[in-house]
Amino acid sequence: MTDEFRVLAVNPGSTSTKIALFVGDVPQFETVIHHAAEELDSFPRISDQFAVRKQAVINAVRDHGEDLGRLAAVVGRGGLIHPVDGGTYRVSDRMVADLREGVLGEHASNLGGLIAREIADPLGIPSFIVDPVVVDELAPLARYSGIPQLPRTSIFHALNQKAVARRAAEKRGRRYEECSFIVAHLGGGVTVGAHRHGRVIEVNDGLNGEGAFTPERSGGIAALKLVKLCFSGAHSQAEVTRMIKGAGGLVAYLGTNDGRDVSRRIDAGDSSAAEVYEAMAYQIAREIGSMAAVLEGRVDAVLITGGLAYDERIREWIRKRVEFIAPVEFYPGEFEMVALAEGAVRVLRGDEAAREYQPATMTQESV
Numbered sequence: 001m002t003d004e005f006r007v008l009a010v011n012p013g014s015t016s017t018k019i020a021l022f023v024g025d026v027p028q029f030e031t032v033i034h035h036a037a038e039e040l041d042s043f044p045r046i047s048d049q050f051a052v053r054k055q056a057v058i059n060a061v062r063d064h065g066e067d068l069g070r071l072a073a074v075v076g077r078g079g080l081i082h083p084v085d086g087g088t089y090r091v092s093d094r095m096v097a098d099l100r101e102g103v104l105g106e107h108a109s110n111l112g113g114l115i116a117r118e119i120a121d122p123l124g125i126p127s128f129i130v131d132p133v134v135v136d137e138l139a140p141l142a143r144y145s146g147i148p149q150l151p152r153t154s155i156f157h158a159l160n161q162k163a164v165a166r167r168a169a170e171k172r173g174r175r176y177e178e179c180s181f182i183v184a185h186l187g188g189g190v191t192v193g194a195h196r197h198g199r200v201i202e203v204n205d206g207l208n209g210e211g212a213f214t215p216e217r218s219g220g221i222a223a224l225k226l227v228k229l230c231f232s233g234a235h236s237q238a239e240v241t242r243m244i245k246g247a248g249g250l251v252a253y254l255g256t257n258d259g260r261d262v263s264r265r266i267d268a269g270d271s272s273a274a275e276v277y278e279a280m281a282y283q284i285a286r287e288i289g290s291m292a293a294v295l296e297g298r299v300d301a302v303l304i305t306g307g308l309a310y311d312e313r314i315r316e317w318i319r320k321r322v323e324f325i326a327p328v329e330f331y332p333g334e335f336e337m338v339a340l341a342e343g344a345v346r347v348l349r350g351d352e353a354a355r356e357y358q359p360a361t362m363t364q365e366s367v
Contacts, residue, residue, distance in 0.1 A: 004072050005348055008119070009340040010057055011077040012111040015040065019057055021066055022341035029064045030337060033057065046106045047099070047114070054115045074120040075344040076112025077336070078132020080104035082359035083154065086135045086162055086200070088343040088352065091117040091127040095357040104134065128354065130343030131159040133207075137199040142294075155207040156191035157306070158200070163339035164305045164331045165195050172300070179300045182291040182325070184284060184318075186308035187334070188257060190214040192287040194294040202294045204287060209244050212283030215257040215308075218248030219283060250276065259311050266313070281317035288318070292325045299326040306334060 006028075011018040015037060020030035033056045035049075043049045061068060078089070081098045089095070091113045099110045113129045120127035135158035145152045161183040162176070169176040177198035184192045190212050193203035204211030213219035221244070230240055243252070251257050253276045254265070265273040292299055302322050308314050309332035319328045347354045 005345055006071050007341045007344045007348075008057075008061065008068075008071055008074045008116075009076075009337050009344075010074065010112050010115050010119075011336055011340065012053060012108045012115070014108050017053055017057060017111075018337060019060055020337040020341070021061065021064070022338070022345075024345055025338055025342050027338070027341075028066070031060055031064070033060055045102070046108055046110060047102065049108075050111055050114050050118075053111055054118055057115055058119065068119065068123060071120075071123060071125055072348055073126050073128060073344045074116040075128045075130060075340045076114070076116035077109045077159070077340065078129035078134070079110030079112060080107050081113075081132060081134060081357065083134050083136035084132065084357065084359075085137055085355070086131050086158060086198075087355045088128050088130045088347050089132075089357050090354045091120075091129060092357050094359070095129075098359070109133070126344075126347075126354070128344050128347065130340050131162050133158055135162075135200065137201060138203070139201040142202045152210075153205055153208070154200070154203055155205050156193060156200070156203045157185035157187070157189070157206065157334075159336050159339050160305060160334045161185055161191070161193050161195070161200065163335040163342070164303050166342075167331065167335070168301055168303050168329060180295050180298055181301055181303050182288050182295070182299055183303045183305065184288055185334075186214075186284065186304065186306035186314065188214060188216050190217075190219075190284060190287075190306075192284065192291055194291040196295060202291060207245070212287050213249040213280055215250045215259060215280075216246055216248060218244045218252070250280065259308050259314070263311060263313065277313065278317050281314050282321070285318050285321035288322045289325070292322075297325075301326050302328045303331060304328065305331040307332070309333070 005024045007022045009020045015035055017033045021028045040049055079099050081095060095113055096117055099113050116127035133155055136154035138154050143151050165181050165183055166176045168181060169179045181195040183195055189206045191204055191206035193200040211219050254273055262273050262277050288302055302325055309330050315330060346352045
């Protein structure tokens with residue numbers, strides 16, 4: 001691998017920024033920059049953190065003895081831009097404007113493309129984002145919700161899901177575009193996608209309440225029951241939102257979002273914790289089963305990834321319910337940093353063309 005494929009990957013989170021430098025897909029270093037809460041709280045908007053975070057990234061690269069001038073590209077985590085197909089996108093002026101404005105909401109990941117562009121431009125090298133969370137490749141039938149004013153939308157762990165699917169395809173000596181997989185990402189949020197020939201034609205909206213309950217999210221709730229709760233006068237909009245996202249799922253039942261804590265309680269004989277934990281696995285398996293129907297039973301493998309995929313209990317509870325569909329394979333953890341680098345390198349090598357960000361006229365409801 002030559003220096004021409006040296007790529008810096010930048011993945012901003014709420015209170016930290018992960019960075020990694022790769023030669024091709026081989027990491028040279030990976031580190032996490034932690035930002036003081038009081039420093040970040042001093043900025044009115046997340047986009048205002050940009051200059052501080054960018055300088056922290058530059059300092060960290062130099063602290064590791066790396067020369068920015070040797071980079072071939074900088075790639076950032078894709079943020080909440082308008083819906084796009086999957087792929088590697090060049091960071092354009094329009095994308096920068098949408099990331100700064102927060103067209104679909106403010107999120108730390110919005111800073112990824114901004115930082116990538118500002119580091120790359122003075123070096124005369126390209127900047128990219130790869131498979132942002134708003135990748136939307138839903139089939140036409142998947143967009144119907146039953147209420148025309150509320151079409152279904154696609155927000156999911158696109159970067160990690162597609163990275164895992166590519167690995168599973170490579171393992172088979174095939175291209176991702178030649179395979180059909182069901183991919184389940186199990187983290188604080190859970191998304192389950194039907195991948196057919198390189199496109200995610202169906203997936204639960206992992207941000208706005210669809211799908212299984214998760215360590216901290218409620219998952220799908222009976223609509224009329226939720227309406228009654230909202231109009232009961234007992235809870236504010238913020239409180240109900242918190243029940244759905246942040247204080248739902250395991251947090252609501254067991255007071256924790258940490259699967260390791262739940263496992264320790266089960267080991268200590270807590271039967272209630274065991275039932276709740278298995279109920280979560282049951283709902284995830286149910287989602288996987290529904291994706292098998294979407295793919296008409298033609299599934300090369302069921303792929304399980306994310307932090308919870310390390311947990312042997314979760315693995316076996318899911319496996320026993322879905323292994324009749326297809327072989328079940330586990331890819332624990334997440335592959336986001338290397339997936340960012342791989343997306344950039346595919347373009348640098350000419351394996352695929354960089355996509356241009358051209359938002360459709362329709363937009364998703366703000367998240």
